[in-house]
Amino acid sequence: MNIKNIVNRDLVNLTNCESEPIHIPGSIQPHGFMLGVNSQNYLIDFCSENCAEYIGIPPQMILGKTLTDIFPAQESDGFKEYAAAERIDSAKPFVFSKDDISYNTTVHKSNETLILELEPFPDGTVNLPNLYNQTRTFVSIMEKTSYLPELCQEIANETRAITGYDRVMIYKFDPGYNGEVIAESKRQDLNSFAGQKYPHTDIPVQARELYIRNPLRMIADINYTPVPILTLDDASGKTNKSLDLSLSILRSVSPIHIEYLKNMGVGATLTISLLQNQKLWGLIACHHYSPKILPHYTRLSALLHGHFLTSQIAVREVAEEFEVSQKVDKSLADLLSKLHENENFVEEYYRDESLLKLANATGAAIFLNNKLYKNGITPADGPLISLFHFLADNFKTQGLVTHALSHHYPEGRTISQQAAGIVYHALSGNSDGIIWMRQEKVETINWAGNPDKAVLPNEEGLRLSPRKSFELWMQVVKDEGAPWRKSEINAASGFSYALQKHINYRVIQTQEDANRALNEELKTANQELANLNWISTHDLKEPLRKIQIFASKVLDREDPDLSAQVKDSVGRMRLAAEKMQNLIEDILAYSKAGNMEKVFEEIDLNIILKNVLRELQDNIEERHVTIHAQELPTLRVIPFQIHQLFLNLISNAIKFTDPDTAPDIDIKVNIVDGSAINEIISPLQKFYGISFKDNGIGFDAEYETRIFDVFQRLHPAHKYPGTGIGLAICKKIAENHKGLITARSESGNGSTFTLFLPVSLS
Incomplete structure (x- = not known):
């Protein structure tokens, strides 16, 4: 063996x-x-x-x-x-x-x-009467203490009375795991550690993890000699066994920790974990200045104190927060009431004391439309405006809550006497915002030894060791204000949101007044346009008809007294009148496409296509046009507008084909996602894509968007007559149906116009 x-x-x-x-x-x-x-x-x-x-x-x-x-x-x-x-x-x-x-x-x-x-063990059985008395004491403590510090002091006193340790401390961690003694019970002859802080290096990360897993830890004698754990070799003669002693009561302690305790002069310890939300909130730390073995059931009694305190931490912290929040909420309600009742709240109530009370601030400032409104103790205007600009550039989206402004804004040190800590929320304008401020709170922290010398080289200089000095070392902290409570932060956020809505409402109201005046102008302009439409329909078309009639009569007479030059001029005049009449009719058609009442009907697009082809029958036969069309869907549309759109596209396909080439038109349909059309449209929206492909003369790709502009012509009028409005009308009709139309072409290789109409028109 x-x-x-x-x-x-x-x-x-x-x-x-x-x-x-x-x-x-x-x-x-x-x-x-x-x-x-x-x-x-x-x-x-x-x-x-x-x-x-x-x-x-x-x-x-x-x-x-x-x-x-x-x-x-x-x-x-x-x-x-x-x-x-x-x-x-x-x-x-x-x-x-x-x-x-x-x-x-x-x-x-x-x-x-x-x-x-x-x-x-000397205490073989649990003493039930003592447990009863302990429970009764807990209830008594709970009833007579209102605040957490008082409760911690009572628990320290009771723990020392039960265990007999020379010193019992309640030790609380800050967010960085630096610890502070917030309550202490001790022998009268010992120096007090109350209020002293200890750096986070005193309790390493893995030690804190063990305190979470095992809530009670005892060292009976700091000068003990560790007892090895033995096991048998395996068959190979190698021993790689180990035991996880995380939950052990007897587990040997890190030599670093032993050295630390020896430097403090401690002889024995008991440590009880205080947890909140599975995190280490603090410790009950018991010190004895000679060896001390605490029996099992006495340890349990001490642990019961830890459980009791743990159960009360959240309750007391919530109670303290609730007390603050009640006062804060009262100020917030008062301020919101004034905000809702007064249109010019910022100008009239920015000095209201409730603005400070809702966050327990010493100063507040609102920067709105390049104007500063200040309340309480605040920096001078220049530095304060610079601060607003900095915050708008860096924290406009998320805001900023800090008790140490200088950590985020180095220039903050110059204004820390008025604004060491701030709560900032942006408002609508570029640098507009609101800030609550707290004055600098110069604090002296009593460290148990210099935290910068928490580790020092040992006497041989071979390795680092825990510090040997625990003499009081004072650190003065400047440029910081008191931390903001959650209720204060929430109240400031709630008011900022309400103020933003109030400002937006004022902007909207101002805009509405401007829009009202603009609407009146638009009504007048629309009336004038309606008059112009009437003139276009009647007063302009009638003289044009007369010009055409008289020009035709002159030409029809074939008077021998008329020279060829006169006849040519009259002919040109008649053609110009016809062109102008066509232009007026196309302008009216374009105007109607946007202004006429939009009456949608469920209709089979194949019927509309047949009607269009029937209307173009003469053209189709004359040019020997071939048309291939897939089955079109049934949709809710404005029938006469879709008729006009199909008519324009097919007419153009016939017109803009080389005279020596028989036009060939291919009409296809498929369903596409919105994102396949362009990146703006939702991929969840579906469209019918109805394409009209021809073998015409085409046009350069650079005109694929401009071709839908009013009066946009790409070919000479004498060769391909028209007004340049037809495709603009097509675009307007597509928009009326919450769709769009696109063009793809290459000069000499035909064109493809695709109409996209929503599958479901909502």
Whole structure:
């Protein structure tokens, strides 16, 4: 049999203590002994080296044996039943006995190993009357204390009375895990640590994690000699075994921590974790200046104090927050009432004291339309306006809440006497915003030793060690204000939102007044346009008809007295009149496409296409046009407008084809996603894409968008007559149907016009 210990011998110092494996030290404290039992076969795989000191049996006679080989069979069988429970009750340890000595045995599971920690005990049974008195004391404390600091002091007093430690401290962590002693109960001859702070380096990350997993930790004697844990070699002769002792009571402590406690002059400690939301809120730290073993049930009583305090932390913090929030909400309600009742609130009520009270601020300022409105203690106008510009450039979207403005804005140090901390929210304008301010609160922090010298080289200079000095070291903190409470931040946010709405309402009201005046102007302009339409329809078309009639009569007479030059001029005059008449009719058609009442009907587009082809029958036969058309859908449309659109597209396809080429028109339809048309349209919207492809003369790609502009012509009028309005009408009709039309072409290779109409017209 070859026995080896599993002591972790990695060199540890403060350069690597953040990664020290403190949960697997491979050793225990000597005020008890330990057995590691396989949970499957109950063979003893591990034992501490000091077993013989307690039960008179050396490790070589324990390892590989069963509990029945060590303890009475009745107790061993009883333990199996105890350990087989769904949840092992660590508060009620199992009791083993050997040679008339009883051992409280706390049990927990580490992977497949049951870890048994056996301590000889003087308090074999729990004293129920004492538990009753302890509970009654808790209730009494709860009733007589209103605030958390008072409660913590009472718990410190009670914990010291129960445990007998020389000093009991309640230790609270800040967000950076620097700790502060917020309550203390001590021997009269000891110096007080109350109010002192300790840097986060005093408790490394992995130690804090263990405090979360195991809420109670005892060191009975700082000067103890660690007891190795032993195990048998495996068949290969290599021992890589380790035991996770995170939940252990006897677990040996980091040598760094021991050195730290020795430097403090402490002889024994008890630490109880205070948790909130699965995070370490603080500790109950008990110090004794000589060795001290606290029996199991006394430890439980102390732990009960920790549970009681933990249960009350959130309640008391919420109660304190609620008290503040009630006052804050009252000021907010008062201010919102004035805001809703007064159109010119900013100008009339910016000095209202409720503006400060809603965030418990010492100053406030509103910057609106390049004008500053100040309330309370504030910086001078110049620096304050510069601050508004900085905040608008950097925090316009998310706002800024800070108790230390200079951390975000270096120039903030120059105004910290008035605005060390701020709550900022942007308003609608470029640099418009509102700021609540708090004056600088110069604070003296009492550190237990210089935090910058928390680690120092040891005497040999070989490694870093914990500091040896815990003398009071004072640090003066400037350029910071009191932290903002959650209720204050929420109230400021709520008011800022309401103020933004108020300002927007004023802007909208002003805009509405301007729009009202503009609407009156538009009505007048529309009336004038209607008159122009009437003139175009009647007063202009009638003279044109007369010009055409008289010109035709002159030409029809073929008077011999008329020279060829006169006849040519009259002919040109008649053609110009016809062109002008066509132009007027197209302008009217374009105007009607946008202004006529839009009456939608469910109609088969194939019917509209047949009607258009019938209307163009003469043209189709004359030019030998070939038309291929797929089956078109049934849609809700404005029938006469879609008729006009189809007519324009097919007419253009026939017109703009080389005279020597028979026009060929291919009409196809498919369904496309909106995003396939352009990136602006939602991919969830579906469209029918109806394309008209021809073999005409085409046009350059650069005109694919401009071709839909009014009066846009790409070809000479004498060769391809027209007014240049037809495609503009097509575009207007597509827009009337919440769709659009596109063109794709290449000069000499035909064109494709695609009409996109929504599948569902909402």
